[in-house]
Amino acid sequence: MAKVYVVYHSTYGHTKLQAEAVARGAGSVDGVEVVLLTATEAIERIDELDGADAIIFGTATYMGNISSELKRFMEASVKKWFSQAWKDKIAGGFTNSSAFSGDKLNTLQGIMTFAMQHGMIWVGNAMHPAANKPESMKTVDGPGADTHNRLGSFIGPMAASFEVKPPEAPPKGDIETAELYGKRVAEITIRFLRGA
Numbered sequence: 013m014a015k016v017y018v019v020y021h022s023t024y025g026h027t028k029l030q031a032e033a034v035a036r037g038a039g040s041v042d043g044v045e046v047v048l049l050t051a052t053e054a055i056e057r058i059d060e061l062d063g064a065d066a067i068i069f070g071t072a073t074y075m076g077n078i079s080s081e082l083k084r085f086m087e088a089s090v091k092k093w094f095s096q097a098w099k100d101k102i103a104g105g106f107t108n109s110s111a112f113s114g115d116k117l118n119t120l121q122g123i124m125t126f127a128m129q130h131g132m133i134w135v136g137n138a139m140h141p142a143a144n145k146p147e148s149m150k151t152v153d154g155p156g157a158d159t160h161n162r163l164g165s166f167i168g169p170m171a172a173s174f175e176v177k178p179p180e181a182p183p184k185g186d187i188e189t190a191e192l193y194g195k196r197v198a199e200i201t202i203r204f205l206r207g208a
Contacts, residue, residue: 014044014201017061018194020070021051021081025178027072027108030171033187034068034106037194044198051085058088066102066201067132068194069123073107076115078122086126099131102201106190108171108182112163120167133204135197137166139189157183160192169193 016038022028031048039046047064049057051071061067071082078086092098105123107116124134141164142148142155149155155162162185163170171186182190 014065014205015063016044016066016198016201017047017049017064018068019049019051019054019085021079022072026173026182027070029178029187030106030108030182030190031070033190034070034194037191038198040195041198041202043202051081054085055088062097064101065205066197068104068197070106071119073109073114073116073119076118078119093130096131101132102135102197102204103127103132104135104168104197106169106193108173110174112172116170124167135200137161137168137193138196157185159185160189
């Protein structure tokens with residue numbers, strides 16, 4: 013049984029919905045057990061993460077960067093860095109902000125750099141922009157709220173919630189993108205464990 017952890021921080025609940033979707037997607041793969049932890053819980057249970065086969069990190073983007081709570085978890089992991097306890101584990105990341113951009117790319121690059129510092133193996137989205145509605149890319153308005161990967165991220169899922177409260181935001185397409193990503197990371201993890 014492969015063990016996939018989803019570690020996230022969410023202040024208003026948007027990123028929590030995204031994290032739950034990632035966990036749902038990962039859990040839909042046969043032979044995968046998923047553990048969903050807030051950043052605070054992950055600090056308290058940090059030794060447990062040594063037994064993970066994959067860890068997917070998520071945070072809202074604040075001021076164009078990783079939230080302080082997820083950063084606190086990252087800094088608490090320094091003893092794992094010294095021992096290389098997470099080396100060769102599968103990794104991924106996702107983020108949400110209140111705008112189409114909000115400099116979310118910077119957040120995902122920060123999470124990816126963190127994973128690389130630990131010697132982890134990063135899994136990207138592998139999904140074209142507007143994957144389920146490619147014709148929307150030929151309109152002035154572009155992809156709508158029910159479109160997969162509407163923000164065109166290849167590193168990991170990005171969601172845009174604007175000033176809409178959960179559960180109305182993130183929208184359907186962003187949640188489905190997160191779910192598909194969780195499934196992809198879980199499938200890659202299974203393949204890696206089987207030596208494919």
